[in-house]
Amino acid sequence: MKRTFLVLALLLGASRAWAISDPAEALADPRQEARAVEIGRQLRCLVCQNESIEDSGADLARDLRAIVRQQVAAGKGDRQVTDWLVARYGDFVRLRPPFNAETLWLWLSPLLALLAGGGAVVLSRRHPPSPPAALTAAEEAKLKQLLDP
């Protein structure tokens, strides 16, 4: 029982360290380290492209993590650190694309979809489908025949 608890405690403790591959990379100051992790989570690993540099095992991601930590330790703001990387790798390095002329359609597309859907609903409400034409005498007769044989 004691051992189970120990294993569980170790596993829980480990989850925090998954953020980076090597604890030796972490900054000594836990607050600075937390900031570096927060910045790194928003930066794309250029090698694997769909992972953040905090999650990636790639060599380049490790270098970029080190740079982020150097800059954080040097007292740079979150924005400054991100801008430094954007200057080299472009907006692509940001996992959350900024709102600008290039990403206008990307950000507005959900709104446009909502407007189009809403418009369609309003239009269909305003013009309800016309009721079907009344049955002809022949059809009435046939229906009666079918319903009560």
Added chain:
Amino acid sequence: MNRRALLLAPLGIAAVGGVAFSVLLRRMGEGSFDPRGLPSMLIGKRLPAFTLPGTNGEGFSDADLAAVGRPLLVNFFASWCVPCVEEAPVLAGLRQAGVPIWGIAYKDQPAATDAFLARHGNPYVRLARDQPGRVAIDWGVTGVPETYLIDAEAIVRWRFAGPLAPDIVEHEVQPLLRKYV
């Protein structure tokens, strides 16, 4: 009429999507569109300042590149990089055609770089090494091989990530070299 239009609308949307998708696939096949290709931030800018050591003798700096005064290629490579082997004959061909290529060995041991060049040929006019890979980050390098075209005024005009192939040299590098001569 209205109902028919409504029924046809999804078909129309699917048709437009299909055409767009086929154009995308064709452009990917031709190589004129690469969904994984990343635009370089250096295009149209002066190359970043740096000074790097060489493998044996001296390396070079951005000032050395700027002093050439004619368009040239800067190639990031490494002995551990498999596509670089594939690229070697293409670089050798460029060298033969008289195109100056300056090489930067990325995260490589000098001895390993020398062995690689002895085996696959040395196409480089000058050679530098970026052991920690920091200069490569300033250039926005995402991996090796990666090639940059720099004009006579030391402005970066073109970047290609991945091994250069003969058709890329013919359709992109040669026209640019002529343009910026």
